[in-house]
Amino acid sequence: MAAATLTRLSKPYSSSLSHFRRFISSSSSSSSAAISSETTNPPSSPFTFNNTTALSRKDPKDRNVQWVFLGCPGVGKGTYASRLSSLLGVPHIATGDLVREELASSGPLSHQLTEIVNQGKLVSDEIIISLLSKRLEAGETKGESGFILDGFPRTIRQAEILEGVTDIDLVVNLKLREDVLLEKCLGRRICSECGKNFNVASINVKGENGNPGMSMAPLLPPSHCMSKLVTRSDDTETVVTERLRIYNEKSQPVEEFYRSRGKILEFDLPGGIPASWPKLLEALNLDDYEEKQSAAA
């Protein structure tokens, strides 16, 4: 079984995955021991990413995975990244969350961020990188090993800066056929009372021209939310299509950056979570890892 799944992996990153497999089959104690209790705190300036020695580069066999998740809005990237993080015992670091946390805190960048957000401006690379750097350094101090990044890098410049400070083993590019993605985005609903998210789209695409069909069940609300569902004003076909166009335009150079380094794993989601999760584990050569984990639990 393992041999069969290995053949699906292309050569460039199978070596880092074999390091990873060696890591997961061995005890994790060596990785935490590698982190000195005397790790010094990063300088207090909010822009410290020039200090590229702040993060230590470890051999992949001595640490957990350092992965990036790419995927357009609505693809479910956060869900898959978060599930894999729990499975592998690494933090799921979403840059959107870092910005929200900083805004809610009295951190050094919160004032600046509030102004940017109030003026409707985009948060600059410098700020995002500074927040991410701070998060990674804090994690390293706490003894975290590895990470799954979600929402970063978004530009070539961010990818280059990231490459300057740490090693990325693998970039998982999650993809979903565009007609399905659009339908899914248009099916999003929020309960105006409790604020929970649902999805009323019931996707059932028949297979044709050798392409497999696809079905995704809706995520329906309990009856007490049903009559209070609202659609976000920016979930219209025009806005969603434009959002996808902009995403594709911006993400292609980033994908190409990692493709040229042999680090990208293209993954076409075959459906919703029940259909996609086992396939994703298989593609990542983790299908028997989950079984081992649950057997050990």
Ligand SMILES: [Zn+2]
């Ligand atoms: Zn509700």
